[in-house]
């Protein structure tokens with residue numbers, strides 16, 4: 001290989017690892033009506049991307065339910081797709097990062113749910129709200145009110161069922177949020193395509 005080929009290859013690898021994908025921020029009807037959808041544009045020309053948690057400014061992060069406490073973690077025997085955060089009825093549910101509301105409607109067991117697509121490639125899900133305060137297409141800032149906490153859908157107590165997703169696939173939000181003190185973790189999160197799914201790992 002000549003020098004030019006090598007530098008082109010290196011540049012390709014570099015961009016694969018470092019440059020953010022460009023998730024679409026306009027939504028098809030299907031995308032406004034379902035929680036689990038693939039993100040158009042997310043893996044165009046790349047098979048992995050990295051989210052640098054340290055490069056997220058503190059002004060672009062808000063714990064989704066300030067003052068809330070985790071009552072049920074991700075996973076376990078019932079394959080829980082989210083993290084349940086306990087609150088009082090009608091506490092304010094807030095956007096974890098800035099983004100655009102993809103979906104805001106009642107959706108089977110989720111009850112009133114809000115899904116936000118973030119420019120960094122993640123989506124966040126806030127479910128069981130007594131009321132949604134945003135609609136599909138709304139731009140939201142981190143910390144902006146999305147809804148009031150409730151127990152709509154399949155819920156036995158007032159709480160927020162919170163999820164992070166990549167390309168429609170839910171993963172453990174404790175890879176991003178440290179639930180000991182509700183702050184962001186440090187370091188990098190590598191999101192790789194694998195078969196029909198996505199593997200999300202801390203680097």
Ligand SMILES: [Zn+2]
Pocket residue numbers: 072080082083084160161162
């Ligand atoms: Zn839940």
